[in-house]
Amino acid sequence: MYSLLQQELLYVVISGVVGLLLMYRFRPDERRNVRLTAVFLVLGLIGYGIAQGASLMGMSRVAAIMGEVFTILLGMVIIRLWGLAIFRLLLPAIGVRVPQILEDVIVSVGYLAWGLVRLRYAGLDLSQIVTTSTIITAVLAFSMQDTLGNVLSGIALQLDSSIELGQWVKVGDISGRVVQIGWRSTQIETRNGETAVVPNAWLMKNTFSVIGKQLGELKVWRRWVYFEVDWECPPQHVMDAATQGVRDARIEFVATEPAPQAVLMELSNGVARYALRYWLTNPQVDDPTDSQVRAHVVASLLRHGFALSIHSHNVLMTKDNDKTMAAKLAKDLQARIKALSEMDLLAAASEAERTKIAEQLNFAPFETGDIITRQGAIAHWLYILTVGEVEVWKDFGTADAQMLGRLTASSFFGEMGLMTGAPRSATVVAVSYCECYKLDKAVFQQALHQRPELAEAISQVLATRLEANRNKVNNSSVAPITPHHTELLARMKHFFGLQ
Numbered sequence: 001m002y003s004l005l006q007q008e009l010l011y012v013v014i015s016g017v018v019g020l021l022l023m024y025r026f027r028p029d030e031r032r033n034v035r036l037t038a039v040f041l042v043l044g045l046i047g048y049g050i051a052q053g054a055s056l057m058g059m060s061r062v063a064a065i066m067g068e069v070f071t072i073l074l075g076m077v078i079i080r081l082w083g084l085a086i087f088r089l090l091l092p093a094i095g096v097r098v099p100q101i102l103e104d105v106i107v108s109v110g111y112l113a114w115g116l117v118r119l120r121y122a123g124l125d126l127s128q129i130v131t132t133s134t135i136i137t138a139v140l141a142f143s144m145q146d147t148l149g150n151v152l153s154g155i156a157l158q159l160d161s162s163i164e165l166g167q168w169v170k171v172g173d174i175s176g177r178v179v180q181i182g183w184r185s186t187q188i189e190t191r192n193g194e195t196a197v198v199p200n201a202w203l204m205k206n207t208f209s210v211i212g213k214q215l216g217e218l219k220v221w222r223r224w225v226y227f228e229v230d231w232e233c234p235p236q237h238v239m240d241a242a243t244q245g246v247r248d249a250r251i252e253f254v255a256t257e258p259a260p261q262a263v264l265m266e267l268s269n270g271v272a273r274y275a276l277r278y279w280l281t282n283p284q285v286d287d288p289t290d291s292q293v294r295a296h297v298v299a300s301l302l303r304h305g306f307a308l309s310i311h312s313h314n315v316l317m318t319k320d321n322d323k324t325m326a327a328k329l330a331k332d333l334q335a336r337i338k339a340l341s342e343m344d345l346l347a348a349a350s351e352a353e354r355t356k357i358a359e360q361l362n363f364a365p366f367e368t369g370d371i372i373t374r375q376g377a378i379a380h381w382l383y384i385l386t387v388g389e390v391e392v393w394k395d396f397g398t399a400d401a402q403m404l405g406r407l408t409a410s411s412f413f414g415e416m417g418l419m420t421g422a423p424r425s426a427t428v429v430a431v432s433y434c435e436c437y438k439l440d441k442a443v444f445q446q447a448l449h450q451r452p453e454l455a456e457a458i459s460q461v462l463a464t465r466l467e468a469n470r471n472k473v474n475n476s477s478v479a480p481i482t483p484h485h486t487e488l489l490a491r492m493k494h495f496f497g498l499q
Contacts (some may be wrong), residue, residue, distance in 0.1 A: 019081035023089060030088055037080055044074040068118065075114045083107040102155055104183070153200035154183055163203070163210065168221075168283040170209040171198055175283070191284060211283045220255050220279040223286060225293050226265070228309040229301065231272040234365050235264050236433035238306055242276050245300020246293055253289045255279035260293075271309040336361050339384045339437055342410045348457035353447050361437040366430040371396075373414055375427045381440035382414035388434030396427035406431070418444060419462060420491040441496075448496050455498060459489035 020041070023034045047070035055063035087103040157163050167178050169188060176190035186203060188196045212219045229238050242262040246254065254260065260278040267273070276297050280289055298308065336358035340346055346354060364383065366372055372383060372390060385407055392404040392413070404426060407413060416422045418441060448454055463485035492498070 019078075019085050023081075023084055027084075027089055030084060033084060037077060037084070040073065040080075041077045044070050044077055048074065072115060072118050075118070076111055079107060079110040079114060083110070105155065153204040154181060154186070157181065157186070157200060157203060163208075168211040170211060171196070171203070171206075172208075174198075175211070175286070177284070191287070220258075220281050221283050221286070223278055223280050223290060223293075225276045225278070225290055225297065226273060227276070227294070227297055227301075228271045228273050229306050230309045231267055231270060233272070233306050234433060234435065235272060236367055237304065238262070238272070238274060238301070239264065240433075241300050241304040241306060242274065242297045245296045245303075246276060246278060249292075249296045251289065251292050251296065253280055253282045253285055254293065255281050333358055335386070336437060339386050339410075343384065343412055345412065345415060345458055345461050347461070348454055349447070353451065353454075357439065357443055357447055360443040361439055364436045364438045366434040366436065368430055368432055370430045370434075372428045372430060372434070372436070373417075373424050373426075375424050377424045378421070379414065379417045379424060380421060381438050382412055382418040383428075383436040383438055384412045385409055386435050386437065388430060388432045390434060391429050391431050393427045393429060396429065415462060415465070419458065419495070420488065421495045445496050448492075448498060452493075452498050455489055455492050455496075459485040459492055462488050 020034055020038055023030055027034075047066060051063050051066035051070055054066060083103060083106070087106075091097070163169065163178060163181065163186065165178055165181065169175065169178055171188065174188060174190060174196045176188040176196065178186060179189045179195070180187040181200075185197045185199050188198060190196060211221045227242070239262040243260055246260040247256075250256075255278070258279050260276060262274055262276045265273045265275050276293060278293060280286055282289075301308065333355075337351075337354055340349075340354045340358055340361075346357075349357075361384075366388075373379060375394070375396060386409055388409065390407050390411075390413070392407065394402040394404055407428075413428055414424065417424055418439065
């Protein structure tokens with residue numbers, strides 16, 4: 001008995017105590033496993049002691065059976081302890097993280113090997129066991145191929161770090177946090193208090209998204225909030241209003257970098273569909289944050305005078321009454337008349353004449369970067385700028401390009417093309433979103449034919465403007481000759497057929 005204790009029991013006790021102390025000291029999170037393993041170690045030692053007592057009492061057969069059983073149990077305890085020490089203490093200490101499933105597989109193989117060794121010592125022929133187990137294994141593998149597929153898939157998912165505990169994932173219509181990766185399935189906890197159980201083999205065969213896992217450690221998730229506005233509303237103004245409303249709000253869990261941005265997605269059925277894209281810092285609050293973003297977008301649009309569009313089937317059923325439509329037209333007409341009254345070119349026109357012209361103006365919006373007029377082009381109309389800012393260029397797009405100046409709201413340009421038919425003398429480019437009214441030859445011709453003396457006043461204004469523009473061209477060796485207003489008057493009369 002003394003020899004037996006020296007050779008086996010002593011090693012078991014020493015190994016067990018050392019392993020337990022190390023795990024208990026350095027891995028507080030594993031103390032539950034340590035306590036459970038300690039219980040089995042104590043039970044094994046007690047059982048082993050009982051077996052030795054039976055041997056002393058002459059019950060050799062009982063002692064042999066109990067000794068073998070508790071020897072196997074103690075061996076499994078030691079394998080378990082060393083598994084914990086290696087995979088959860090030693091390897092993490094050197095920065096190596098081994099998947100839980102792989103640890104379980106290796107420890108289980110250790111259990112099996114220990115069992116076979118003890119059977120061999122008991123006198124069993126292992127070759128017969130191996131032959132028999134091969135046939136049984138083949139039958140089991142065929143009948144349990146789905147289960148084995150899930151097990152192997154779970155190992156593969158963790159080995160290549162496709163999915164990890166704590167990550168937020170999206171699988172089909174389900175999104176949630178990974179709380180467990182087991183032998184057969186992966187458990188995903190959703191925000192609705194549900195736990196979705198997804199077979200590991202399904203994850204290996206299908207596409208799923210790991211939210212926030214990107215190169216460069218960008219731990220944010222881009223979200224899309226859609227809204228619709230009437231297509232007649234200037235797109236750039238709508239996008240600016242929506243973007244500014246979210247950026248200025250500083251909504252919790254909305255990242256400042258990358259910054260929120262509104263984009264125009266499509267035009268259909270009389271409405272423009274937009275998307276406000278923002279980056280979410282916490283995937284767990286996607287719906288509440290989407291709701292806050294929508295609220296800020298709507299509030300900002302309403303502040304800027306943009307109402308959300310009604311769906312097409314409702315549009316067909318709902319019509320503005322005559323009073324509402326008349327008020328809208330009257331407001332628009334007043335804006336046009338105001339724009340004309342601020343033009344020194346039409347200072348000599350009466351209010352009735354300006355009203356008549358205003359009724360026939362065409363609305364013309366331009367986005368940033370648009371070329372409104374191009375130097376050398378023939379265009380018999382002028383533009384009245386009411387919103388935005390433009391640049392006037394000589395030889396635009398060439399090495400000799402020269403910016404002649406900037407025009408802001410209440411300015412107009414292209415008057416020589418309208419009044420005399422002359423080619424454009426410069427290129428005008430929008431440097432911001434711009435709104436213009438377009439006044440063409442046909443509209444202006446009616447006013448001149450009704451009151452030809454307007455041409456005299458207009459020619460004088462044109463001559464003054466041309467002189468001012470000539471002074472801006474300061475790098476030419478020969479300054480252009482400015483025509484006298486009498487010459488301009490003659491050209492106007494010829495162009496409009498007033499002679």
